[in-house]
Amino acid sequence: MNAPSFTTYYHSPIGYMCIQGNMDAIQVARFCERPGPPQTDVPPVGQACLQQLAEYFKGTRQSFDLPLQPAGTTFQQQVWEHLKLIPFGKTRSYLEVARAVSGEKAIRAVGGANGKNPLCLLVPCHRVIGSDGSLTGYAGGVWRKEWLLLHEGVLQPEQQLSLF
Incomplete structure (x- = not known):
């Protein structure tokens, strides 16, 4: 690259x-x-x-149409490609992503790849949450993750998800 x-x-x-x-x-x-x-x-x-x-x-765009060249390992690239499939206004758990990419045992590796995503928003890592619905981790800060999920309508202003 x-x-x-x-x-x-x-x-x-x-x-x-x-x-x-x-x-x-x-x-x-x-x-x-x-x-x-x-x-x-x-x-x-x-x-x-x-x-x-x-x-x-x-609020007039729900997906990005840009050429992307993130630097990462083959596994990270696989995870990031899968994240691009999560639609606007939807979430997936780390476990769901792990199952789709490599199997349940890869859940920690998926979390690591998600955290190293160099293209936040463009590759929507903010749409990955804990299996219990918690907003676990976000390189840009959990408060930004919450804001983005409110912006996308995943959360309602009066709804509070556990931050940890």
Whole structure:
């Protein structure tokens, strides 16, 4: 995989996102504490990512249509490909993902791959929850996971899922 050739930032309702990629694909989309210096030469794929993120947060987009190149092991890639199949407004448990990808015994490995997903939102790892419905873990913070699931209608504002 080629090293990222651009970095740009998106200011979402739940914080800044750092977007990195090359001329062909998005390689990283992660929450960050603050943006770096603005980059004026963002290629079309980066501009498309920013536009699609804006649409998602406005509630007019439910899936992303972008070329992606996340760096990871073969197993991580398999998990991330499966996560892309979880529809907007739906969740799957870590156990369900493990069964679909490799078998029940892979549940911890699935959790690890989910946590290392470099493309949050674009590869919807926030839609993976505990078998008991708990919002276990999210690299961007469990409070963001809860916000995203509220945004997608999985949770209702008065509904409280266990955070741990």
